Structure formats: C-alpha cells, structure tokens
Amino acid sequence: MTINDGERKRWSNIKTCKTKSIARERKSIMKFAKELQSQMVPEWRTAYMDYDSLKSILEAIETKRKTTRTPIQRKHTIYRNFSGLTRKLSSRSVLSEMESQIPDKEFRQVDEEVKFVAPVDDLGELEVEFFKKLDDEVNKVVKFYKAKVEDVMNEANMINKQMEAFIAFRIKVHDPPSNFDEGLEMARLASEVANVSHISVSSPSRNSGTSVIDVIKEEESYHEVSSPFEDDKEGVKNEPEIEDIDKSKGQAKGKINVRHAALDILDQVKLNNPPDTPRSTFIRILKGPAQNDLKFNRYSLKKIELQLKEAFVEFHYKLRLLKSFSYLNMLAFSKITKKYDKISTRSLSASYMKMVDNTYLDSSELNKLVERVEDVYSKHFAKSNRKKARNVLRPKARRERHRVTFIMGFLFGCAISLIVALILLLRAYNIWDNEHSPKYMDNVFPLYSLFGYLVLHLIMFAGNIYFWRRYRVNYSFIFGFKEGNEIGYIQVLFVCFAIMALALSTILANLDMERDPVTKDYNVLTELLPLGLLVLLLLVLFCPINIFYRSSRFFFITCLFHCICAPLYKVVLADFFLADQFTSQVQALRSLEFYICYYGWGDFRIRENNCRESKVFNTFLFIVAIIPYWIRFLQCLRRMSEGKKAREGANALKYLSTIVAVSFRTANTLNQSFAWNLAAWITSGIATIFVMYWDIVIDWGLFQKNSKNKWLRDELVIPHKSVYYVASVLNLLLRFAWMQTVLKFELPFMHRQLMLAVIAALEIIRRGIWNFFRLENEHLNNVGNFRAFKSVPLPFQYEDDELKDE
Known part of the structure; x- marks a missing residue:
C-alpha cells in the first residue's frame, strides 16, 4: 500500500503542528519560571514553591512516556486518593487521603505530616515522586504564609491600639x-x-x-x-x-x-x-x-502623626507582599498541574486547584484588608482624598527615562573625547619634560585628583548596583531607600560622567604652563577653575530644589550627618556603610585639606605653596587620615552598647588598630627614621592581618570549613565559585598597598603625586569589590531569617505592653 503525496503532506503538517505546540508549551513554561524568579520577594525565595524541581520531574516523566510504547495503566481510585482531590486540604499533606486505600506500610505519621515511604505498585515511580513533592510544596507554602499572616494580624492589633x-x-x-x-x-x-x-x-x-x-x-x-x-x-x-x-x-x-x-x-x-x-x-x-x-501640643501631634504614617506605609507594603506571595504560588501550582495534565493526558488540574483554593493560601480576605487600610489612611491622614492616600501607600517605581540614558551616553562620549584631547596635548607640547611640570604636579594635580577619586568611586558603585540587581541582592531594602526612589546604576553613571566631563574640561583649560613674562603670574581665572568646580558640586549636593535626584542626595546628607555626629545617633547599615567608604577615601580627604591650604595660605597665582612646611598642615594630615576610622570606632561602640555584642567590640578594636597603623605610617612619611619605619611595619602588619580576617570571614561570610562549597559558604548568589576565590585573593593583595609608603617604592617615570594617586585608586577598587560581597552576605542573612520588612518605631507604649516586655 502506497501513500500518496497528499497523505504524506497531511501527516507532515500534523507532525509539524505537534512539534510547534510542544515548543510553545516549553517556551511558556520557561517564561513563567523566569517570571516567577523575577517577581518573588528575594528574602522569601526559599519559601516559594520549588517550580524548577517539579518541572524537572515532569520532564523526566515525559521522557519516560516517550520511550515507553505502552502507557502505564493505573487505578483511578488510588490515583485520586493519592493526589488529595477528595478532601479539603488542611495543614496535613494531601497524601493523607491514601491512608484508607493502601496498606499502612506505605505511609507513616511524622510530626503531624504524612510522609510517603515507598512507591505504590500501581503508580509510576516518577509520578509518585511528583505528587509527594507537590504535597510537600503545598504544605511548605501554606505553613509559611500562615505564619506571616499571623504576624500581620499581631501588628494590625498594635496599630489599632496606636490609632x-x-x-x-x-x-x-x-x-x-x-x-x-x-x-x-x-x-x-x-x-x-x-x-x-x-x-x-x-x-x-x-x-x-x-x-x-x-x-x-x-x-x-x-x-x-x-x-x-x-x-x-x-x-x-x-x-x-x-x-x-x-x-x-x-x-x-x-x-x-x-x-x-x-x-x-x-x-x-x-x-x-x-x-x-x-x-x-x-x-x-x-x-x-x-x-x-x-x-x-501641635508639635507632638505632628510628630506622632508622621510616625503613624510611616507605620501605615510599611504595614500596607507588607500586605502587598503577602498578596503577591499568595498570587504567585497559586499561579505556580496552577501552571504545574496543567503541565501534568498535558503530559499524562488527564484533566485533574481543576480539581486539584479547587482543593488548593480552599486552603489558607487564598488572599481574598487580605485584599479587603488592604482596601480598608487605604480607607483608614485616607480618612485620617489624607483628608478623605483616597487618590492621595493610594499614591503614598503605593508609590510607583522610578521610571527609566530614555533621555537620562541618552544624556549619560553623550556625557560619556564627551569624556572619552576630552581624554583623547588631553593625551594629544600632553604629547604635542611635551609637557612632561617642561620645566614647569614639577610645579604643576605639586600644586595643581592634587586639586584635580580629588575629582578622579570621586569618579572612580562612582563607577565602582554603579557596577555594584548593576550586579546587585543582576543577582537579585535587595540593596534598596538593605540600605533603607524609600520605595520607588532608589537610584539605579544608570543614574549613578549619569552623575559620574557629568563630573568627569566637567573635570576634564577644567583640566584642559588649566593646562597652561606659560606665565606672564612681566607679572610672573598664571591666569587667575583658570587657576580658580578647580575651586569653582568643587563649589559647584557642593551647591548641587545641598540644593533644596527637586533637581538631580533630591531624595538620594538628602539620603546621603542624612547618613553623612549621622556619621559626623557618631555615636549620638542609632547606627544603621547605611550609616556605617558610608563611613566604610570614607576609610578608602583618605587621600581624597587630604586633597580637601590641600584645597584649604593652597587657596587660603598659598599663592595660587604663581602655583606655589608651603603646606608641607606648615606644622598645622602636617598635624591635620594625621587628623584627616584617622577621622573615618574614628567614626567607625565610635559607631562600633554605639552598636556594642545597644546590642551587647562582643563582635562589635572586636570590630572596634580592628578600627583602633588601623588608626594606630595609619598614624605611624603618616609619621614615617613626615619623619624619615628607622624607628618610625619599624613602628609602621609592625603596626601595619598587625592591622592588615586583623582586617583581612574580618573582610573574608565576618564581612563576606566566607572561609567556612564545613561549608558545602569548599572554603566558601553554603549559599552563594554567583554561580561561579571561582569569582569568590579571585575576589579574596585580590582583596588580600590590595590590602598590602600600604607597603609602598614604608618601602619608599618609586618609579623614575612617575611623579610622587601620581604614585599616591595610583595607590589611592587601587584602594577604591578594593572597596568596590568589598561592597558587593558585603551586601551579598547581608542579603543572605536576611534571606535566612526571612527579613523583608524594616521595623518602624511606634509612637505610643502601653503600660500593659511594657509589663509584658519586662
């Protein structure tokens, strides 16, 4: 019997349609898996349904069915009872339905959970594994959701009493x-x-x-x-x-x-x-x-009202996260059961989802609570303006505007062009061999190096934000940014390249080596350009007008003020994180000191200064260098007094040892002698060992002997383990950059000021690497404790609550 061309074409079309249908289905499944990963609360990721593992089991079932010519026959009654479709799910596993249908040896009771022990003969082993895993996931999700809802109920009760x-x-x-x-x-x-x-x-x-x-x-x-x-x-x-x-x-x-x-x-x-x-x-x-x-009085009333507003905003945020948790898991269970239906050619997903709908996971009541919270807020804090209340309680995420990206790219192009122009001018006029070049490097270069340190730090921070987002490290929650106002890496690069373009423009304008033959002065206007640029940046930073990311600027100023006033304010992560950044910007702080000396007591018109001969200037070289470490030392003492933690005391000793080391290194630079050099070696060596151990073991959480990832930690956000080993080695090497000051290592083709700038740049790069892994470890600690909300202090304290606390 022969098959004609029409018949062959029809079978080919059927096969093609079937192949396309399977491809679309697989694409849909993969798309949802990525969507689930992108929308889940990062700190709760282990509490969500394990979609990938269930999907892998279904793929194994599908592969087995394709390789088996005759489908596996199963008893329908046993299958239905096993999947839990005949009874409403409670806190027990849906597998409990089989207790009345199969021998007792197949199941046992452990901690109020029915555990599947051996596969049923009439079921495929993979299908038994799938439903056992599905039941466990339902129990896990419901248990977590119920605990979180109970916490929300307790907080609602507290807010009731506060109101x-x-x-x-x-x-x-x-x-x-x-x-x-x-x-x-x-x-x-x-x-x-x-x-x-x-x-x-x-x-x-x-x-x-x-x-x-x-x-x-x-x-x-x-x-x-x-x-x-x-x-x-x-x-x-x-x-x-x-x-x-x-x-x-x-x-x-x-x-x-x-x-x-x-x-x-x-x-x-x-x-x-x-x-x-x-x-x-x-x-x-x-x-x-x-x-x-x-x-x-009205002042106290206003303060109490602000505290309650913040409490309502955070409470509403918790409710929305719980709603999202419920919705995503319900959708995931629906997707995976429908996928099973298509593989097994059965129609049981509707019955299974009906059972899941009747569990504690349903969020319909939570939706009503969200609406009522909005109603309460609008009536008491927004003069019954519900739209205004919703705008406060549901802040919109910052929209990525293409013009910001375009301007950022334009500024980057300008900066690259200015760098090329600067290199060409240096070569064309042979400025390095000019007789005025040493005077320029000693007097003008330190002024512009400040902007170089700032630009490099911003580039590293933008890279941190990019990789935090890529690996879903919830940096906005860790830093305490206001929802919807967190700054992204595009915005940081925009600010970075704007400063870079302005600084390079002023460098080109000030790259004048010729003096007036009569007055022996340089052009006063161009000599004031570095100071003018610094003043401009400070004015923009403290500008109260809502331009150039005002919320982020004010957040920075607030953290900076808390650092300056340490230990008078309670220390949060954003405060000590900023203070740690300043410990890597000691050379930039000394550049600010040089600004004051150069323009205040020097003669900038002829590019001369006697700062190095000034005892006041040399004294402040010590003070400026130890200020960031001293701030961190005070912050550690404050945290130790609050939490009574020995670790904070050890951290304070770490910064105290660094203060001693920096002081001896500075003294060795100013007073060349064997005694100062030996003291600098000893103190710096001790401090370096201390801080290296703290970086790797405490701040990064690595070097755990019994970890499943050898010498790292159990949880890693970066899949490539080699990254952690390389980062540890780089941190170790860059920590020894201080050796240049005691070895007096100099290159003949590199000026002393340029060498200091290179050493300072290496420390900034090390700090950028440290930033990523420090926040990664903090994020994983939050994940381990399911911390996704910040605690908001409430204005009132009841006497009975105080007695309970005691």
Whole structure:
C-alpha cells in the first residue's frame, strides 16, 4: 500500500503542528519560571514553591512516556486518593487521603505530616515522586504564609491600639476640655466608644464567623470620632447634628462620662522615646529620666502623626507582599498541574486547584484588608482624598527615562573625547619634560585628583548596583531607600560622567604652563577653575530644589550627618556603610585639606605653596587620615552598647588598630627614621592581618570549613565559585598597598603625586569589590531569617505592653 503525496503532506503538517505546540508549551513554561524568579520577594525565595524541581520531574516523566510504547495503566481510585482531590486540604499533606486505600506500610505519621515511604505498585515511580513533592510544596507554602499572616494580624492589633491613643491625643490637642461643648459632641461619641473596646482580630478562616476584616472595625468608629477636626471632601468641616441630642441633665452627664472614658486611654500610655537622637542619647548616658510624658501640643501631634504614617506605609507594603506571595504560588501550582495534565493526558488540574483554593493560601480576605487600610489612611491622614492616600501607600517605581540614558551616553562620549584631547596635548607640547611640570604636579594635580577619586568611586558603585540587581541582592531594602526612589546604576553613571566631563574640561583649560613674562603670574581665572568646580558640586549636593535626584542626595546628607555626629545617633547599615567608604577615601580627604591650604595660605597665582612646611598642615594630615576610622570606632561602640555584642567590640578594636597603623605610617612619611619605619611595619602588619580576617570571614561570610562549597559558604548568589576565590585573593593583595609608603617604592617615570594617586585608586577598587560581597552576605542573612520588612518605631507604649516586655 502506497501513500500518496497528499497523505504524506497531511501527516507532515500534523507532525509539524505537534512539534510547534510542544515548543510553545516549553517556551511558556520557561517564561513563567523566569517570571516567577523575577517577581518573588528575594528574602522569601526559599519559601516559594520549588517550580524548577517539579518541572524537572515532569520532564523526566515525559521522557519516560516517550520511550515507553505502552502507557502505564493505573487505578483511578488510588490515583485520586493519592493526589488529595477528595478532601479539603488542611495543614496535613494531601497524601493523607491514601491512608484508607493502601496498606499502612506505605505511609507513616511524622510530626503531624504524612510522609510517603515507598512507591505504590500501581503508580509510576516518577509520578509518585511528583505528587509527594507537590504535597510537600503545598504544605511548605501554606505553613509559611500562615505564619506571616499571623504576624500581620499581631501588628494590625498594635496599630489599632496606636490609632486608639492617637485619636484621643488629637481630640485632646484640638479641643481641650475647657473649650469643649459637651452637649454637642458627646452624642456623637456615645455610639462609637462602645465599639472601641470590642474589637477582635482573627485569622482568616472559612469556617469561622470572623475574618481579617474585623481588624480595622475600630477604625470605622474613628472616622466619625475624628471627623469634626478634619475637612471633608468639599473642604468644609462636618458639623454635628443636634436634632437627636437629649438636653436632659442626666443624659448630658452621661455623655461627659463617655468623653472622659474615651480620653482615659491617655492615662495608660506614654511616648516611645528610643535612643536614636542626640538628646535621647545624652539622657541615656547620664541615666536621667526618659522624657516619656505626653505633651499635648501641635508639635507632638505632628510628630506622632508622621510616625503613624510611616507605620501605615510599611504595614500596607507588607500586605502587598503577602498578596503577591499568595498570587504567585497559586499561579505556580496552577501552571504545574496543567503541565501534568498535558503530559499524562488527564484533566485533574481543576480539581486539584479547587482543593488548593480552599486552603489558607487564598488572599481574598487580605485584599479587603488592604482596601480598608487605604480607607483608614485616607480618612485620617489624607483628608478623605483616597487618590492621595493610594499614591503614598503605593508609590510607583522610578521610571527609566530614555533621555537620562541618552544624556549619560553623550556625557560619556564627551569624556572619552576630552581624554583623547588631553593625551594629544600632553604629547604635542611635551609637557612632561617642561620645566614647569614639577610645579604643576605639586600644586595643581592634587586639586584635580580629588575629582578622579570621586569618579572612580562612582563607577565602582554603579557596577555594584548593576550586579546587585543582576543577582537579585535587595540593596534598596538593605540600605533603607524609600520605595520607588532608589537610584539605579544608570543614574549613578549619569552623575559620574557629568563630573568627569566637567573635570576634564577644567583640566584642559588649566593646562597652561606659560606665565606672564612681566607679572610672573598664571591666569587667575583658570587657576580658580578647580575651586569653582568643587563649589559647584557642593551647591548641587545641598540644593533644596527637586533637581538631580533630591531624595538620594538628602539620603546621603542624612547618613553623612549621622556619621559626623557618631555615636549620638542609632547606627544603621547605611550609616556605617558610608563611613566604610570614607576609610578608602583618605587621600581624597587630604586633597580637601590641600584645597584649604593652597587657596587660603598659598599663592595660587604663581602655583606655589608651603603646606608641607606648615606644622598645622602636617598635624591635620594625621587628623584627616584617622577621622573615618574614628567614626567607625565610635559607631562600633554605639552598636556594642545597644546590642551587647562582643563582635562589635572586636570590630572596634580592628578600627583602633588601623588608626594606630595609619598614624605611624603618616609619621614615617613626615619623619624619615628607622624607628618610625619599624613602628609602621609592625603596626601595619598587625592591622592588615586583623582586617583581612574580618573582610573574608565576618564581612563576606566566607572561609567556612564545613561549608558545602569548599572554603566558601553554603549559599552563594554567583554561580561561579571561582569569582569568590579571585575576589579574596585580590582583596588580600590590595590590602598590602600600604607597603609602598614604608618601602619608599618609586618609579623614575612617575611623579610622587601620581604614585599616591595610583595607590589611592587601587584602594577604591578594593572597596568596590568589598561592597558587593558585603551586601551579598547581608542579603543572605536576611534571606535566612526571612527579613523583608524594616521595623518602624511606634509612637505610643502601653503600660500593659511594657509589663509584658519586662
């Protein structure tokens, strides 16, 4: 029997369509796997459904079915009971359904979880493995989600109590008892106060009469209590209705008692005054009484309101993350079960997902809670403007604008062109062999090297941000950036290349080696260009106008102020991270000192200075060099006093040893003698060993002997282990850059100032490498503890809560 061309073509088309369908399906699966990875909360990644492992099992099942000519026959009843489709899933595994259908030897009870022990004869081994893994993933996800929802419920209860005190405080401030018309307002309060003491917070459950929506019933009563003191949507204050007011003396007295009962809550609370400000720190040091008494004024009310706003924003963010967690896992379970249906030619995903829908993982009640939180915020903090409230509670991510990328690229091109022009001018005019060249290197080059250090540091930081994003290190959460305002590597490079282009332009303008033959002076205007550029950058940094990334600039200024005022402020990661950056910019700080000396006491018109001969200047060489290390030393002492951690004390000793080493190296540079050189060798060697151990073992978390990754750590974000070994060796080598100062190593073709600049640049590069792995380790610590939220201090503290803490 022969097959004609038409028949052959039809079978070919069928085969092609089938191949394309399989390819589309595989592409869809791969696309969802990447989407799941990109949208999951980085700190919770181990709590999400393990989609890749389930997908790999299904791929093995599909491969086995293709290699087997006859499909494996299975008993439908056993399959249904095994997959848990006949009973609503609780905290037990869905495999518990098989207990009544198969011999007891196949299962056993371990810690309230049904564990599959041996495969069922009538099922394929891979399918048994798939459903066992699927059941474990359901249990894992539901258990984690339930624990997080319970934490949210506890926090909702705390916020309820905070709002209760806040409303009473606001009533007290806006309408003190002496000016309050009891007869008009008490009728409004009487019907609402009763609800305040009957608020119940419960977990979402389909079998109970309560839901998570009960959490904010108290806020419903707050709307009415606080409305006389807030403008309505039309901007007119709500007036109390007086038709239903009972004017009898007995009921009026009862209304007064109701108001007093509403304000009695203030007798049970006091202000939280954590030691995070200079004033509170001094009080703590002097062991004076904490200023926790309530002061009923508008300033205190404004401060409390700001704290509660921040608490609401963070609480709303937690709810949104939980919603996303629920949605992504539900979608993942749906995708993987549909994939199983296509491989096994069954239609069981709908039944399985119906069972999953009835678990604790359903987020419908959480959606309602999110809406109510927005409603409460709009009524109390946004004058009933829901759109304004949503903009605050749901900040939009920073949009990547193409014009920023275009301008960044244009500035980069300008910088490259200026570098080429500078090299050509140096060669054309043979400036290196010019008789005025040493004077230029001693007086002008240190001024411009400051901008070189800054540009290099920004380039390294932009690279850090790029790789943090690529490997999903949540740097914005670790640093505490405001959601939607975190700066990206494109923005950092834009600032970097703008500074680079301006600095190179001023260098070309100031590359004048000829003096006026009469006055023997250089052009005053060009000699002031470095100072003008420095002043311009400082003006932009402190500019209050909303230009050039104001939120990021103010964040930097705040952290800088906390560093300067150490240890008066509570130390967070962003503060000591910035102080660590300054420890690698000692030469830049000395350049700032040179600016003051050169333009203040030198004669910049003839490019001469006597700074090196000044005792004041040499004294400040010591002071400026140890300031960053001294700040870190004080920060470590502050953290040690708060956390009582011995590690912080050891860290303080590390910076103290570095201060001693830097001081002896500076003294050896200024006073050439064997004694100073020997002291510099000894102190620098001890400090280097100390800091190298701290970098690798403590800051990076590497060099763990029993790690599954040899001499590294168990969790790594970079798949290539060699990167960690290379980074460790580079950090070790670059730590010995200080040896140049004690060995007096110099190259004949390189000026001393240029050699110092190269050594400083190597230290900046080392710091850039350190930055990535330091934040990677911090991120992995957050992942290990599932820390995805920052803690927001609440304004009020209840007496009963204080007793519980004690």
